[in-house]
Amino acid sequence: MKKQEEQDQILKDITQSDYEWGFETEVDTHALEKGLSEDTIRRISKLKEEPEYMLEFRLAAFAQWKKMGEPHWGHFDYAPIDYQDIIYYAAPQTKEDNPLAGVDPELLETFKKLGIELDEKKELPKVAVDAIMDSVSVKTMYSEDLAKQGIIFCSISEAIKNHPDLIKEYLGSVVPSGDNYFTALNSAVFSDGSFVYIPKGVRCPMELSSYFRINAKESGQFERTLIIADEGAYVSYMEGCTAPMRDKNQLHAAVVEIVVLKDAEVKYSTVQNWYPGDKEGRGGIYNFVTKRGICKGSRAKLSWTQVETGSAITWKYPSIILKGDHSTGEFYSVAVTNNHQQADTGTKMIHIGQNTSSTIVSKGVSAGESQNSYRGLVKIMPAAEGARNFSRCDSLLMGNRCGAHTWPDIQCQNRTAVVEHEATTSKISEEKLFYCRQRGLSEEDAVSLIVNGYAKDVLEQLPMEFAAEAQKLLSVSLEGSVG
């Protein structure tokens, strides 16, 4: 019969599941020295050969950032971040000077190890990938194929040079630089990211995807993504991320903006798997991300689906402004925390247009000594006649040293609106585990089965290419977390 100590041991063992994406690529990196000043920003802009308007955008954001303070309302406990102790620009160097030689095979190998095949001839299920290492986009696939339909899929650096009209109109239009401390920082120093434009009435024929990889030591990653779906357009976009294991925390502060025009639809899926730190909570990525979309025109639809398993700290609230009448917003989230991870995540649904509707399904899973919080805002503005929201927030706890917290905020200013909120908290009980084990499943398989069942409503929303990976990731993240 198992004694308490043995159970504790098992609990410790579980958390030993290794982070298999923690390798480092040996590649020459061109990096700026640590520290942040106006000069750093000018140098980033120059290195990227940016037009003047972009430098002005950055400097204005930097001026705002200097006046702001780091927000501390999240449910976190972490050592202060020294913003002068971070490298703000790091680019893997191609061995050949000739750009026609293409991408360094070392980098292709890195992405291959991560399961991303950047060879257009080899990729079987057609997914166009923009692979981003540290501060630069390594390769964007199928750009030419897509261009034939008027679709623009490129790195944001290229878009800044080649599509200034779109950038000037939309960059910062959903997430203004001064929105918060981290958006100001990102707007000042962002180095790369993806840009997508789907023209009127075009249904993007393949999944678009960005893969973000932090490789360089002591560097931060500040990527910027902008997606525009013109009237009647459709696109499904996926985002994945990993980083090497390092014992020092690394900062990741990204901004994602999505503009959905009349009758258009955007599905945005994330599998976030940044390095979460070791069992004792050393190292790991600080993930401070602002994601927001706007349903600008009538009947526009935007859906966020996220599977969050990584990062030491996750601060992230993908939000939707429902401006167009009859527009729809959806947020599906599974956030898993183990060991010493801390996640404070949720969403904001701002109903402005008439008959707008939103759905929120949030599933938190906490194990080890982690803290997992849901923070959500549903705001119905006075003009939002007939607005409708349904929220469901569930928490699942494993063991007795973790925490789950829920802070839902509902502000309703229209009498005709209907807002529903459901919440549950449950534990993976001994009874459930015993039932599964009595049928022959190991403890770990049982946990994986139960958690995947619990998260099913969210996993079902993921594109096929992602769903299997996400399921596996959930199991690995929780390996041995039975107490």
Add this chain to the structure above:
Amino acid sequence: MLLEIKDLHASINGKQILKGVNLNVNRGEIHAIMGPNGNGKSTLASVIAGKEMFRVDGGQINYKGKNLFDLNVEERACEGIFLGFQYPVEIPGVSITSFMRAAVNQQRKYKGLDPMDTFAFMKYMEEKQALVGMTDKLANRSVNEGFSGGEKKKNEIFQMAMLQPELAILDETDSGLDIDALRIVAGGVNKLANKDNAVVVITHYQRLLDYIVPDFVHVLADGKIVKTGTKELAKELEVKGYDWLKDVTDK
């Protein structure tokens, strides 16, 4: 001998529940364990299955000639011990089909067999569904979620059919069943019992034994088996109750 229990003592939170149980079960036999509530029937089933909240204080259990205490819960399951639960738990979001597929393949792996492919599995499952009258609709629902008492028990018997245990222990499988459901469950058990396996039915009422005819009936009272007989004993209990047996043991 399939199962041999010798002088088994077990407790929970320091409270003694089993106080020297002796029981022998051979292949091809059906045993019924009866007795008043709270006297250790379910505890005995849980200890055989390996539930860790119970502490074994003494005695031994040999199963297929092995010391059962050397095996953990899932190993016992893979060795052919099946427990039909009195209160089956719900597993939201996991269909009976995927639950059974995981369990069947895990048990095959333990035995060194390849996992069943989708088609073979679906065909196998269809056969077993027919045996216990489980509809596709039910099989596609999440395990026990929102099931009626009868559906839950039917699901237990279905799982027994799928896993083909050598020793099936059915803990109060008849509780909460109407007469039609009782017939279906008992019919399933009768179809599954054969010369190579053994069934131990734990029940409070004689009612189930109208449909499942046991070779042996045991009375478990105050942590011990106080009387063993044939199916006639069950009928006697129905008339006389359990008190007369308690008096016997007290003396």
